[in-house]
Amino acid sequence: MAARRTIIELSERPFNADAIAAAFRQGSEEAGAIVTFLGQVSREDDTDPVISLHLDHMPDATLASIERIADAAEARWPLLKACIIHRVGTALRGEPIVFVGCAARHRRDAFEAADYLMDFLKSDVLLWKKEIRDDRADWIEPRPEDYDDKKRWES
Amino acid sequence: MRICFYGRLADLLGSRSLDDAPDNLTDGAALRDWLIQNHQQLSEGLTHPGTRLVLDNEVTDWDAPLSGAHDIAIIPIVSGG
Numbered sequence: 716m717a718a719r720r721t722i723i724e725l726s727e728r729p730f731n732a733d734a735i736a737a738a739f740r741q742g743s744e745e746a747g748a749i750v751t752f753l754g755q756v757s758r759e760d761d762t763d764p765v766i767s768l769h770l771d772h773m774p775d776a777t778l779a780s781i782e783r784i785a786d787a788a789e790a791r792w793p794l795l796k797a798c799i800i801h802r803v804g805t806a807l808r809g810e811p812i813v814f815v816g817c818a819a820r821h822r823r824d825a826f827e828a829a830d831y832l833m834d835f836l837k838s839d840v841l842l843w844k845k846e847i848r849d850d851r852a853d854w855i856e857p858r859p860e861d862y863d864d865k866k867r868w869e870s
Numbered sequence: 871m872r873i874c875f876y877g878r879l880a881d882l883l884g885s886r887s888l889d890d891a892p893d894n895l896t897d898g899a900a901l902r903d904w905l906i907q908n909h910q911q912l913s914e915g916l917t918h919p920g921t922r923l924v925l926d927n928e929v930t931d932w933d934a935p936l937s938g939a940h941d942i943a944i945i946p947i948v949s950g951g
Contacts, residue, residue: 754951770951771877773943776927801951813951837950841929843877844949854878855949856920 721785721797725778727804732811739798739816746795748822750829754813756806759846765808769845769852772803777841784835792828794819799832803842834864871895871936873905874943879915898923898932901942920947 732753743749758764781799788797798816806812815832819825837857844855871891875883888909895901901923906913915921922929924943925936936942 840951841948842951856947
């Protein structure tokens with residue numbers, strides 16, 4: 716089996732997305748396209764905003780669940796390399812949660828692979844999110860649209 | 871037998887793990903029944919259809935035998951990243 720071309724990391728601390736994006740571009744001279752995506756902790760609600768997001772995880776199993784998604788993306792698109800950095804633990808509003816980078820010779824492959832990775836990261840990774848607000852904390856379950864997003868890739 | 875819990879289940883239990891499950895529980899279903907009887911605060915979470923058994927880091931079916939498993943965990947439906 717070919718070596719995985721995706722760098723995968725779970726980060727317990729805030730990460731510098733600009734530095735990661737710059738590092739990802741290094742050594743990508745063969746790529747005709749590099750797509751990067753950054754997900755951040757959002758307010759969700761202006762009247763009762765999220766203060767922080769707690770991401771509970773099982774270290775080995777969570778990493779393995781991301782590896783399966785990365786392997787599927789590599790099998791589907793001719794990626795030169797990819798990168799998935801996912802935050803775990805407690806992240807404050809505005810902090811990065813996930814960074815995805817995809818480098819390919821052609822832009823459509825890079826766009827589609829990044830889109831695919833995010834759709835599956837949103838629904839299949841062994842993570843449990845708790846939104847923390849001023850007066851309460853709520854565990855989040857996937858929304859129907861998260862499953863719908865994933866179905867787009869079934870054909 | 872040590873059982874670990876994640877997400878909402880850990881909150882319901884008030885702890886990441888418990889160690890009082892007897893060793894003679896044969897499979898995941900028997901473990902779930904025992905937990906519902908002996909840790910009733912978990913009942914709501916354990917009966918949720920998205921709740922799964924994890925043996926040695928592999929998500930598996932509730933009828934899977936527990937014998938030979940080093941790490942046993944019960945997880946709620948995942949919320950993804």
